[in-house]
Amino acid sequence: MSARYTAARTSVRTAGIMVLFTVVFTALMSATFELTRPAIEASALEGKMRLIREVLPPSSYDNMLLDDSVTLGPTPELGLDQGGHIYRARLADQPAALVMEVVAPDGYAGRIQLVIAVGVDGRVSGVRVTGHRETPGLGDYIDPNKDRNKSQPWIGQFSGVSFTDVGTEKWKVKRDGGTFTYRSGATISARAVTNATARAVDYAIRQRDALFAVQAGGRL
Template sequence: MSEPTLPPLAPPTAFGLSVRTALTMLAFTMAFTALMAGTYLATRDTIDASAEQEKLRLINDILPPVSYDNALLRDAVTLDTAPELGLPKGATIWRARKGDAPVALVMEAVAPDGYSGKIRLVLAVMHDGSLGGVRVVEHRETPGLGDYIDPKKDKNKTAPWIGQFAALAGSDWKVRKDGGAIEYRAGATISARAVTNAVARAAAFARADQDRLFRQGVQP
């Protein structure tokens, strides 16, 4: 007697194919997510340390490391809003000290009126009210014209434009065209004025509130 034959398998339905495809994609997504999460956890400390080193390098461009001895990046105060700095959603201000004595406030600021939009800055205001220095960290000013505000783009490497701010007093925080001490390049007054005015506002804010800012919060 011959063996019974099994009926042929029914072809997969569209629903079945969709389910199988969905399960395959889900498994792939879960595996990829787990891989990415594992990579992030494995490299997070290295990434954080690198970001801190870069931030500290930038700060040390405007504030000599020998002028302070505290862990500056951990001695900070956070403000919920700082319109004087062009930061309505809040700001972090780092406090430099030496032997527990106040040395300088380091802060970010934004000039809203650059020729091509916002210009982001970082500056140090010394405890005597003078400027330690200023750096432009982000801008969209015209290449070859207004971008000299950024020392990386300034063709004058021996005396970049931004270096004028170091040690300036309050009465000088204007471009020469407005009666101040800051020189500007022909054809690019708007960029220089935007940076200068933002620096003046931020420095005036720091000078007026420095005692409160140094006391606020807990010193690490």
């Protein structure tokens, strides 16, 4: 038996073992994914609901909020270059509030992702930061989990406020002649969130009827 034949047979056998290993590994991974997918999906849904409960009290709606959503295309007003989602809260079948994905594009370190709930009366229910790269210990106070003032986190000042209380010309940080406070040395972070919240409130007021008119799961 020639050395060339032996080497070829060894190569074929090795390739066969690798193919078998790949098939078995892929099958195991697929089976594992299918077994764990329900738990993963349930955890993701619970995470969304936990965040929503932070900006919108459960007592303010009685519908299955995650099932009552609208998909947005690119929406510059909300900073959504690739689009996003809005969840509609209803109480006794009547519109109650909108929970919106929002992006402030002009944070100190880039984009700041937010979730903002606005009632049908145009009043902010709550604002939360869901993603950012602001400077730790300086600009990250916009996230209540990072804010050292746990009793009165900075971002809580938007809750319960509307354009009736604070006109659009005053919906700014105090350094810009507005109403809302900021922390010394980290104005840019506060300004970005404050301005994004104003745009979200304006969008919710202008688009409220159209958003509630779209079929659940539809697109605006």
